[in-house]
Amino acid sequence: MRLTLGQQLMLLVIGLVLAVQVINVIVARIADVQLVTEGQTTRHITLAGQSFRGGLILPKDQRARYAQSLSNPAIHMEWGPQKPVLEGDVRRPDIEAEALSWYTRAGLPVSEVVVTERGYPTPPPRQGMVAERSPILGLGEPPRTLWVHEFDRKSVPEWVFKEKQAPPGNFMNLLRSQPRVEVHRVALRHDVTGDWLTVYQLRRLPPINSVYTKLIISSLASLLIAIVLLLISRRIMRPFWNLSHQAERLGRGELASQLAVEGPRDTQEIIKSFNRMNERVTQTVDYQIGLLRSLAHDLKGPLAAVQRLVGSVEPDTTKNQIETRLNRVQTNIDSIMSFSRAVMRDGNLEKVDLALLLDVVVEEHYGQGALVEMTDAEPVIVSCRVNAIQRCLSNLVENACKYGGEARACVSKDGDEAIVTISDKGPGIPEDELERVFQPFERLTQHVPGTGLGLTITKTIMVDHGGSVHLLNGPTGGLQAVLRLPLHAYD
Template structure:
């Protein structure tokens, strides 16, 4: 039940405010309509009772002044109306033994209060439903109120009214006007709420588009005071993050520069060694250290680069990577489209696909690369013949410094940043990367990048931000 309520409850501030407003309006109109009905009925009842009391007194006086016999009966019929029938007779229409119910007592007291003259005379009030006529004639006068007033000669003037027990019909015109007012208020409130919550939508969009590759663009601090405070806090947070990342990158650049100097000296000194085996081992260790430094710096850049964005042929870039691995004697195959135009940075994309194809060769012993077009997208798949990746580790392998092979031997050594850097570059270019184990064994890496159209233009707008001269990421070469 709770989940159903949460599913039906709207998510946006504007929709929730509209729902609250509609509920409040509905409650207000229902309460107002109830108060209106109670007030109108009270006024109508008071006017009806006063008119009944006045009619009873005036008709009783008129009949009492007429001669006894047919004249009084004729006068009673002449004074009758559609809502009040009058009869003159020798007996009372209301039985003296009729039970006194609550409504009978209330009406009796009400009429005597409005017409004090009736209190001094023999006066009976009853309702046919309560047995005031006796069981024999009750059906003929169902739902009627009966009043009997005794004259001085002992005869009775009997009154019966069916309108006194009737309920008023609902005034649909009032309900229609109320509904129209409610709809108008909701429409105006919807427009005003959309205008009032626009700063919140802008804040959400700015948070979603936040990236270290973009030149910081301050979020406008307008709207209500709470929204202005949130926008100001967001701007401050973004500036702090940018400053923190810049300082971290500058520190790593300085450390890398300081490390490269002794590495270069060690490499020069190794050339003086006469033992070729030892020299080769030292050169391999130094090369591995340089590779670790390069990978760490590339990771810290987060896919950012000072390289210009331009139209490139991704198929040619991948073909160059494949040829390099073929020259080194690895089993690599390339099939599919010979042309795959995308918008991006050549070096960044080459580094990303080099990492993906390199991992396929390192862990899967072979790489089968396929390039295809799907609508306005370029799809590149890289399949290997390795053991694959456990399903529980599919997301974890994209985390920095994660290596499923823990030996870190020279054959499969690395920093665990290859897929992290590749995913960062692909996402920066507006693409997606996914992993899936093949049914026949091995891993399949699928990379999707936009080609042409509106998506690639949107990607260009994002990527162009990092080419700004003020971009702090340009401080690392």
């Protein structure tokens, strides 16, 4: 199916809008992830610094308990010796240097900072809340009951120390419905005791649902834009459709009506130019056809008078020569009249079975003693001027019988075209002469009677119907005439 220019423009706009929206969503997703990641890193470093400052206030034997009390399902803290770096941990020296500089400016006694990150497949399930009596706030106060997350503070969560194969941290991870989890560690070394406060944080990228929601909303917006553009394009393209329709009519030799000047200024200029061209072409063709008809009509009268005077000419030999030449002139005049009628496009477009029409032509020539046969074919319905197409078929069958001794005809369909093939067993035509024979009064042999207008008339009629005619030399000899005619003509 061939799309109109308006439909192509609409699809192009839809594709561009969707491409822009997809790029926008991807860029927004990347920016969102970067923003969230930077915010999490900043909060992680800040939490580690604040927890480190708070732990220094407590006695040394309570610091480990203090760190455990600040843990939750997403954060785990330890105070004591540093745990070794796992194989999957990736150190971030850039963040380490920045964090150490920040801690130094904040007055914290930190001599070294270690920052690592690694992937983890799934986070542990979130647990509930329970009451627990804790003495860590009992600095001169009685113990109080605290609400804490339910997990064993004395055991380290699995995601802290155990490595598992995780999805790669590539671009596609950003677009997964369940992005991979990452374990980040910030470890601060006390410059006096050498103990470490290690803060593990379990991070997950923001859910992708919001990204898909943006994409759906942008797609709906693109569809709405496409509908509006379709309505606008139909209004803009209407003059071009009318122009194409009338140009097709003019190309087939029909009378093309003057188009209404409408649309944008550039479109109006195109329509005005077409109207001027249509008027000039019509006037020129009408003048040429009228001139041919007048010339043929004016010659027939004097020619008839000469033919009447031939009877008084003696001797008989001279009389016969004059009659022969006069008959040739009469034949040429009749051919000119036929050519003018063909150019005038006699008759209206009608739907006809091309196979049946060819069968009529074949039977007519067979009845005149010609060797001609037709291959059985399914009905092929075309819109054409019946008299004109019948004249084309008759010319080609007659040429095949005249120059090739016999004619074989067949009809078929190829897509939206009807194809008529008429072949003979003659000597064929030189390759460089195949197009020249369509010129008016052009003949390759003088030994066979003819005017040289038959193929010219055939090509004129086929072009006027939006079709074509070609001559081909057969692979084993002979000549093939191939006619292609559209199945449906424009009304």
